[in-house]
Amino acid sequence: MAAPKNERRGLDRAAVIRAAGDLADRDGFDALSVSAVARDLGVQPASLYSHVRDRAAVLDGVQEAALGELADLIAAETAGRADRDALAGMIGAYRSFAREHPGRWAALQRPAAPSTSGSEAGARLVSFTWAVLRGYRLPEAELVHATRFVGATINGFLALERAGSFSHRDPATETSWARAVDVLDRALGDWPTEAAPADAER
Template identity: 50%
Template structure:
């Protein structure tokens, strides 16, 4: 079977990511993608092994886009300003690309060298934020998990509509989350030795 002219793995992954943003990641199947690009599903197998491979591609794309945005957002910032920038990238990305953001949180994809590389890059970005605080090196993994859990948890709850029906507005709570993270990170060194 020959590959259709104009189709490529990168192009299919980007189209799948766009589709995920429109209809949700669960709806991204090889059949749905084939309809989107105007081919029969078997034509896709020259570029992706199966649906899991396609979803892994979307996960890698999303994490790379987040890492690229985070690089730009962190430039020249430290401590609270860096924390706010890091968290803001996650929240903005989830709002702009809900399907991609969902894919970025997938834990059931094969960890390839490319995925491991972008994961290490994202981890280093979080650790760079921590260097603006008094967080001892042995505590970095705990602190990275703490910040990631708080930010992703808020963003996922907000995206799911959990905060839409009550006051105060989510923006006020987001500011409190960032204040709380800043406060805890600022005192982490004392907490870790106390």
């Protein structure tokens, strides 16, 4: 007797989420559904419900997996580097990930559930990010603020770049990206070490 398709394909939750991420990269994050993933895997949707509860679970799974994949890329791009070189490696990893995995990148733009932000993948991403920022000798209390600043800069640049907003004017976008790295490096190197007035008043 032939094995059921899901057994023959060795389906498990990781395989389903991986297929969902590939589908999101190809067709867009909004195209994700249990039936679409099942169709890509060549199985019936009912075959997936033993691995993922519903569409929300698929979206959360893709987001958590993307956190881990981005963390791995940052680790590789910052290994053995420090200061500006480490910063350039880290934000370059974000840019490469967004370009190569647009659907997975879109997953990272949605609000994360507590279980996702508190996952091992999320913790690793924070750990690698803070390792780079600690190279600038920032006070521990400032790491969250600096992370938000760097993240806002990266996300803003990548969103405008993806929308084609930089494509009608010289010089090349790569020059602007290098300038952004320089400015972030200087800002982090001159980061305020005392609490802002709003914080001090609380």
